[in-house]
Amino acid sequence: MRRRRHPELERRRVVAGTHPVDVRGTFDPARPPVVLVHGVGMSSHYFLRFAGALAATHDVYALDLPGYGTAPRPSRPLTVPELGHVVAEAVGALGLADPVVVGHSMGCQVVVDAVKDHPGLWAGYVLVGPTVDPSARSLLGQGWRLLRDSLREPARTNAVVVLDYLRMGPIRYLRTARYMLRDRIEHDIRGCTPPGLVVRGSRDPIAQRDWARSLVRAAPDARLLEIPGAPHNVQHTDPQELAAACAPFFDTCRPGSRPGGPE
Known part of the structure; x- marks a missing residue:
């Protein structure tokens, strides 16, 4: 019997x-919730290793947004603000209280819209490799x-990326990328x-240091963290x-803790 990789x-x-x-x-409400939001063309698949690392201490939810991964496709690609609203609605449908929401790449743009438009829903947010650098x-x-x-x-990461891109399809990818660039x-x-x-x-040549620093300066309450060699x-x-660094x-986002983070 083949062993499941993420049981x-x-x-x-x-x-x-x-x-x-x-x-x-x-789906373990006894632990603090973390929601993972993928980037353009991607899916929950490339979050599974990180979700596994978090699962020992957190209640983890990796999403496939509409038109991504295995989720059904809407009649047209959704804009960044529309995807942000979907993330907030998904948190409500899951019944999560005060989650930390983590975005990667374009998922960071989706997360920022979700947090900005629904500020009372979140305990905190994490932006990993944010786009788009002006x-x-x-x-x-x-x-x-x-x-x-x-x-x-590494080759195994590129394979995951390419397979998800192919599943989304080039036309839908390019239309969504245009929304990403306008955001x-x-x-x-x-x-x-x-x-x-x-x-x-x-x-990371996509989210370069100066760009990441400029986002931290623009945010009301944010810190910068770098993972060496990644x-x-x-x-x-x-x-x-990444799990250890975050x-x-x-911990500071848990109820009763003082907000903060690494220097």
Whole structure:
């Protein structure tokens, strides 16, 4: 009998407003909840190693947003603000109280909209490898950085990325990427009042250090954290290191704790 790679995670489907969302989670309300939001073209798949690292101490939920992964496709790709609303609705459908929400890449833009528009819903937020750096706000600019990153990622990570991209399809990917480029996370983050943590791998060419620092400065309450030697998909390449580095921030987001995080 083949052993399941992530036996602690169950698959369920919830309805977020009018949109079905697929969830891989621990569904353990006795532990503090963490919600994981993927980037453009991706799915919960590339969060599984990180979810497994968190599952020992947290109630983890990795989402497949509408049109991504195994979730049904809406009639058109959803915009970044629409996806942010879906995330908030999914948290309500799951019955989660004061979760920390973690986004990766374009998922950071989705998370910022969800936090800005529903500030009382969250204990805190984490942005891992956030997009879009204004110095590369074009399909060409982002494509070049993505290519550079692919040369720094291990083969198994690139395989996960390519398979998810193929599942989404090039036309839907490009339409969604245009929404991503139009979104202004650097402005929206000013409305994120819960405590935040901005994380990047030190070898990430997509979310470069100066860009990450500018987001931290724009946020009302956020800190910067770097994972040494990690590329853009740090949650897949270095899940244990990322979980350990974020643990102090997660602890401060628990009820009764004082907001804060690593210096």
